[in-house]
Structure formats: C-alpha cells, structure tokens
Amino acid sequence: MxxxxxxxxxxxxxxxxxxxxxxxxxxxxxxxxxxxxxxxxxxxxxxxxxxxxxxxxxxxxxxxxxxxxxxxxxxRHDPVDDLVQVAEPTLQRMGDAVGETVNLSVPRGETVVQVAQVDSTYRLSATNWLDVDTPPHCSALGKVFYAYGTLPLPTGRLERRTGRTLTSRTALERDLAQVVRRGFAVTHEELEPGLSAIAAPVRHRDGAVIAAVSVSGPTTRIEERIDELSRLLVAETKRLSAALGYRPGKARKDGAA
Amino acid sequence: MxxxxxxxxxxxxxxxxxxxxxxxxxxxxxxxxxxxxxxxxxxxxxxxxxxxxxxxxxxxxxxxxxxxxxxxxxxRHDPVDDLVQVAEPTLQRMGDAVGETVNLSVPRGETVVQVAQVDSTYRLSATNWLDVDTPPHCSALGKVFYAYGTLPLPTGRLERRTGRTLTSRTALERDLAQVVRRGFAVTHEELEPGLSAIAAPVRHRDGAVIAAVSVSGPTTRIEERIDELSRLLVAETKRLSAALGYRPGKARKDGAA
DNA sequence: CTCCAGAGTTCCATATTATGGAACCTAACT
DNA sequence: AGTTAGGTTCCATAATATGGAACTCTGGAG
CATH class of the missing domain: 1.10.10.10 (Winged helix-like DNA-binding domain superfamily/Winged helix DNA-binding domain)
Known part of the structure; x- marks a missing residue:
C-alpha cells in the first residue's frame, strides 16, 4: 500500500x-x-x-x-468549498465523538449559511442551505457572528420565536459579551422549544472570524453534557483555526504528524 | 541557470x-x-x-x-490576492502595449474597488483603493459590473458629474444593454471632463463576472485608438478568464438555491 | 459458479539517475 | 582589495528510479 x-x-x-x-x-x-x-x-x-x-x-x-x-x-476556487474540505476531518471527528448534529456555517450578506453538516448518523453531507427561517439572533451560530463583528448587528426589531428568545437589544448585547468572554455561544430553546445548541468561532490567518461550528440537539441531551461538549467544541475549532493559518500569540509550528 | x-x-x-x-x-x-x-x-x-x-x-x-x-x-488566502497574482502578466502586457493606465477591479458591497494598476510608466502597483468618490455609473468598470449583474443596480438617483454623465435610468439601462452586446463598456467624460475609459469583464470558472479590467486616459488619446484598444482589451480579458477556468460554451451553473 | 477484462499495485534486476563535497560565482560590506 | 553570505555548477560515484512482467482485485457476462 x-x-x-x-x-x-x-x-x-x-x-x-x-x-x-x-x-x-x-x-x-x-x-x-x-x-x-x-x-x-x-x-x-x-x-x-x-x-x-x-x-x-x-x-x-x-x-x-x-x-x-x-x-x-x-x-479558480470558491474559498468556501476549500474551507469545507479542510474542515471535513474536524466535523467528522466531532460527529463521531458527540453523536449529535454538527454544523459548519459562514456568514453571507446579513445572515448565516450552512455549508457542511454531520448529522447524528455520523454521515457528512455538504449543504448549501441558506436558512431564511432562522434569524441569527436565535441561533448559536448567528450569535457567534454577531459577537465577533462578522455580521453587523441587526437594525430592525428582534423577532420572538419562543419564550426564551432574546428580544431586547440589551439582553442580546449582554449575551454577546458573554460569548466573547467564554469563547462560545449557547442557545437554549431560543429558536424552537426543546432545541439547544452551542457554537464557536473559526478564525482565519488574519484573525478574522470567517466561519463557526455548532453542535445542536435536544435540550435534555445537550444541557447535561454542556461542559464536555463545549470543551470539545472549543478545542476542535482552535485546531481548525490553526490549520487555516491562525496563530494566537506567537506559536511555533512543527511537523504535525 | x-x-x-x-x-x-x-x-x-x-x-x-x-x-x-x-x-x-x-x-x-x-x-x-x-x-x-x-x-x-x-x-x-x-x-x-x-x-x-x-x-x-x-x-x-x-x-x-x-x-x-x-x-x-x-x-487560507484571500482569493482577490490570488486573482491579482494571476492577472499580473495580463496587466503588465497590456500596459506595455497601450501605454495607458490599466486597472483591475472587483466589486465589493455596492461599489468598485481597484486591486491592481499599471500606470502609463508601465509600473505595476498593487492598490486596494476603495474609490468612494467614483459612483459606478460614471465609470467603465462600474458599468461592467452593473451590466452583468455583479453589482445590483443603484436604487437612489444617479449623481451628475459632468454634462455627459448618464443620469436617467433609461439611458443607463440602454447603455448597459450595449455593454453586454459589445462585450465592453465605454465612458466618455462621464466622470470627469477630458477622461475616457473602456472596460471588459473577467469571468470565473462558473461564468460569473468576478472582476473587470479597464484602460483609461485622456479622451483624445483613447478615442482615436478605441478600436485597437477594445480589441486588445477583449482579447486579454478573454485570455485571463480562460486562465481562471472559464470555458465559454459550456456555461455550467449549479443550482444553488 | 467460472471466466474474462479492466484497473491498479508490487516485484526486482538493471543502468540510469540523483547525490553531495568541493569549486565556483557574485553581490554586498568593510 | 578582502571577506562573507547566499547560491549555483561540476562530476565521479553509488544509490536511486525505472519498467516489463507477474500479480491482485473488482465487477460484469455467460
């Protein structure tokens, strides 16, 4: 061989x-x-x-x-296609490890587009799904892009989807500040009852947040493992960012075997 | 060697x-x-x-x-940087051939950004110049992006810059139709008295117009050579498009809904 | 089930090919 | 004129890549 x-x-x-x-x-x-x-x-x-x-x-x-x-x-190539290629091992590994749906998304225009997904059956599927029905302020992915300034904060009013949706600007901003502090975003049934998610940023060589990865699933399963899941998510997105050339501080690279 | x-x-x-x-x-x-x-x-x-x-x-x-x-x-790389790399020989060759200023531009947001330029001294300079003072409808480059739908048509009123600026929507649309028919755009003193330019589209693998190249200079010099210049411009932009993977004929477009 | 064809991999004796130390070149400093 | 750093060329040597043939694997077709 x-x-x-x-x-x-x-x-x-x-x-x-x-x-x-x-x-x-x-x-x-x-x-x-x-x-x-x-x-x-x-x-x-x-x-x-x-x-x-x-x-x-x-x-x-x-x-x-x-x-x-x-x-x-x-x-000649759409950088998003290549991002998907590079991220594929990360998503696959995370899907295997957590057994929940894992998503890779990028911002486009004023909203969020899913570009790859590993669902709970561990199968990777490349999607290109502009989810018009998910306002960014209700999704963990959207919150990441808002928090790091990749998407401009919404100017209109914040649509209410569930009893837990953040609909006041001050509540949202407080949440976004926490996202930056913790390094990941959380939504607990803010989009849909029974659905929770966490998401973390993927950074590019110049430090810009160009994508985000989320783990989502039923609130019961997500909530009880949130420490484990968030640790894994943050570790994997850091690793992916490094693969894209992001160097926090000054890091020396050696032969990554 | x-x-x-x-x-x-x-x-x-x-x-x-x-x-x-x-x-x-x-x-x-x-x-x-x-x-x-x-x-x-x-x-x-x-x-x-x-x-x-x-x-x-x-x-x-x-x-x-x-x-x-x-x-x-x-x-890891900004595709615009790589576009500039790929286009460099084209721009250099054109600059040498015509002795006028040659520009490479891409659309960004609602306007036009110059990303590389060869001036009449034949020197290439990489610029990243968001020319806020040039409304796209007064520039040959802007007209190309409007004509091929790369930039959305302006919604506000069309600012008048000179006596020849196209300020009515019908006049502009008639001009844009001609751009598509001829394969290149022309501005005669529509931005500034004494200044003329021509521009042609650069296409990407999937057929989308992702950039445009212009030749500009004093109206007197441009007008008397317009046949020669436009022939060269169209030939060179076709060649550049081919280098980017564009194959005229098989206009493949994947339905990305 | 057997036979066949297509696609690709492994083997190994051979000689063609890559190797590296030393000599050489060329600016840029001093 | 002398020195150093950065790079290229030369050429005898032996280590390396080569390709024909044998082999494996897979998927039909009879």
Whole structure:
C-alpha cells in the first residue's frame, strides 16, 4: 500500500514544497536547505525543478513563495468549498465523538449559511442551505457572528420565536459579551422549544472570524453534557483555526504528524 | 541557470501533479498514465508519493484530485490576492502595449474597488483603493459590473458629474444593454471632463463576472485608438478568464438555491 | 459458479539517475 | 582589495528510479 521506497527525490522535493506553501512568509533558500536537512546543491537542484514547473516562484528578493499552480488554483476556487474540505476531518471527528448534529456555517450578506453538516448518523453531507427561517439572533451560530463583528448587528426589531428568545437589544448585547468572554455561544430553546445548541468561532490567518461550528440537539441531551461538549467544541475549532493559518500569540509550528 | 538534468523523477511527478490540479474534473489513474506517457508502475509509484505528501488525494471513486496542500492554501488566502497574482502578466502586457493606465477591479458591497494598476510608466502597483468618490455609473468598470449583474443596480438617483454623465435610468439601462452586446463598456467624460475609459469583464470558472479590467486616459488619446484598444482589451480579458477556468460554451451553473 | 477484462499495485534486476563535497560565482560590506 | 553570505555548477560515484512482467482485485457476462 505504501512503498516508502523508490521516491527519495520526490519525498525531498515535496518536503521543500510543503515548507514553502505552509509558511506564510516567503522562505529563503538557506532556511529551506537547513529545515529540510539537504545539501545546498540538492536543495538548489530541487527548487529549480519546482520553479520550472510553476510549483514555486521566487519574488524579487529571491525568496521562495507558492507558485502559479497554487495561486491559480486559489483564484479558480470558491474559498468556501476549500474551507469545507479542510474542515471535513474536524466535523467528522466531532460527529463521531458527540453523536449529535454538527454544523459548519459562514456568514453571507446579513445572515448565516450552512455549508457542511454531520448529522447524528455520523454521515457528512455538504449543504448549501441558506436558512431564511432562522434569524441569527436565535441561533448559536448567528450569535457567534454577531459577537465577533462578522455580521453587523441587526437594525430592525428582534423577532420572538419562543419564550426564551432574546428580544431586547440589551439582553442580546449582554449575551454577546458573554460569548466573547467564554469563547462560545449557547442557545437554549431560543429558536424552537426543546432545541439547544452551542457554537464557536473559526478564525482565519488574519484573525478574522470567517466561519463557526455548532453542535445542536435536544435540550435534555445537550444541557447535561454542556461542559464536555463545549470543551470539545472549543478545542476542535482552535485546531481548525490553526490549520487555516491562525496563530494566537506567537506559536511555533512543527511537523504535525 | 537551468539544469534540465538530474530531476527526471521530479519533472514527471510535477507533470502528473499539474494534470491533476489543472483539470477541473477528477482524473483517473489510467488517464493520467496515458497523458503523461509514463509506465503504469511509474505512475503508480509517483502518485502514491504525491498522495503521501498531501499534494493529491483520491476521492471515494479512486479518482485523483488536488490534495490538502492546495485546498488548505486556497482556504487560507484571500482569493482577490490570488486573482491579482494571476492577472499580473495580463496587466503588465497590456500596459506595455497601450501605454495607458490599466486597472483591475472587483466589486465589493455596492461599489468598485481597484486591486491592481499599471500606470502609463508601465509600473505595476498593487492598490486596494476603495474609490468612494467614483459612483459606478460614471465609470467603465462600474458599468461592467452593473451590466452583468455583479453589482445590483443603484436604487437612489444617479449623481451628475459632468454634462455627459448618464443620469436617467433609461439611458443607463440602454447603455448597459450595449455593454453586454459589445462585450465592453465605454465612458466618455462621464466622470470627469477630458477622461475616457473602456472596460471588459473577467469571468470565473462558473461564468460569473468576478472582476473587470479597464484602460483609461485622456479622451483624445483613447478615442482615436478605441478600436485597437477594445480589441486588445477583449482579447486579454478573454485570455485571463480562460486562465481562471472559464470555458465559454459550456456555461455550467449549479443550482444553488 | 467460472471466466474474462479492466484497473491498479508490487516485484526486482538493471543502468540510469540523483547525490553531495568541493569549486565556483557574485553581490554586498568593510 | 578582502571577506562573507547566499547560491549555483561540476562530476565521479553509488544509490536511486525505472519498467516489463507477474500479480491482485473488482465487477460484469455467460
């Protein structure tokens, strides 16, 4: 299944390429040679081959950056599709661990769109579901986007869905402040009786909140496990954010095996 | 400068990788082996190495698709940055050819943002200039976005900037219909006396107009060369659209309700 | 159930290919 | 003119990739 042999040159070239693509800063020749433990001559030959094939390019300082094959790919693709790809393992893992519905959503316009979901049968389904019937202030996902300023706060009045819906602006703002403090949002039957959810932000390289992940299910099941669920949710969204290039503080990255 | 030697394995692997990344459809093992003229055994070994390094992945049908290194890169990057990278050669070439200012713009919110520019000194400069002072209906770029429905038509009244500004909705709509018919937009001193411009759309893989390129300069110089300039502009924007994956003819559009 | 074809993987003797130390180049400093 | 840092080229060597053939697996068709 895995011939680790007969591919030394490719293994080395791939290692160099990964170094270039993964690091956000352009890499110098020397730093690449050191980090990959290759002789200068070998590094030079491999990088030249990669450059010839448009996998890397050199900027005017001579530093290596991802090449036209990467920029072209990125320009051709909807970043949301790629977010879904990257998030898939996270969602799958969470679905397996908690046995509840897990959702990945992004903001669009003034509202929230679900872009992937793992339901309680553990099956991943890619959705593109603009849920017009869920006002953001009633959903955990929406609260995350409000709390971190990704969606502008609603200007009209706050529709009441259940007895627990937050309908006053001060109540909502107090809740949003708590979201930021805790790092995740909670809704207890604010959209629908019997339904609860928690959600946490996914951050991008520049720190912007670009998506959110939620776990939702019957209030009884969610409430009794809320500590466990929120810990898992926050851990997984942090990990996903890291995969997207977000570095809280200054973190050094090493070979994530 | 270019040792074409000592890198056979990498050259071959890069060829395979390029085939996978460039084709929008997933590629089967056999089609890759044929198109690259490699023995089955070699193809197998190389693809396994690429897969091990996350450069390609196999979907559940066994077909090869771009791997996590590509999707991860795309998810981490602003697609506009990558658009600028891809468009750079186009803009440079046009600037050299026409000796006038060339602009690349994208829509944002309700207006137009310039993201790259080659001025008449032929120097490329990356800008990120939200030109609040240019209402889209007075600019060739804005007209392109209106004409192809990328920007919603303005709801308020149309501000008059010069004697030639189109201020009536019917005049504007007639002009926009002509833009679609001709394939490019023209403004003759509608923003500022003495200034003229032409602009054409850049299309994305799914056919959506995601950007526009303009050539602008003094009315005297623009008007006398308008045939030449528009031919070049349309040819170059078509080429750029093709580089972004647009295939005129098969206008595929997925119903994303 | 058996046979066949298509798709892909593994094996292994061979020689072609990648390797890396040393020499070399070229700016940028001093 | 001298030095260093960053990078490229050379070339004898042996380690590496190669590809034909054998093999496995899967899904029909008879």
């Amino acid at each position: 895995t011939p680790q042999t007969g591919t030394q040159a490719i293994d080395r070239a791939a290692r160099l390429l990964t170094l270039v693509v993964q690091s956000e800063e352009p890499r110098s020749f020397t730093s690449l040679a050191e980090d990959s433990d290759l002789a200068k001559s070998t590094t030079s030959r491999l990088l030249q081959a990669l450059e010839r094939h448009h996998l890397v390019r050199r900027d005017r300082d001579g530093a290596y950056r991802p090449g036209p094959l990467f920029t072209g790919y990125a320009a | 270019t040792p074409q030697t000592g890198t056979q394995a990498i050259d071959r692997a890069a060829r395979l990788l390029t085939l996978v990344v460039q084709s929008e459809e997933p590629r089967s093992f056999t089609s890759l082996a044929e198109d690259s003229d490699l023995a089955k055994s070699t193809t197998s070994r190389l693809l396994q190495a690429l897969e091990r390094h996350h450069l390609v992945r196999r979907d559940r049908d066994g077909a090869y698709r771009p791997g996590p290194l590509f999707t991860g890169y795309a998810a």
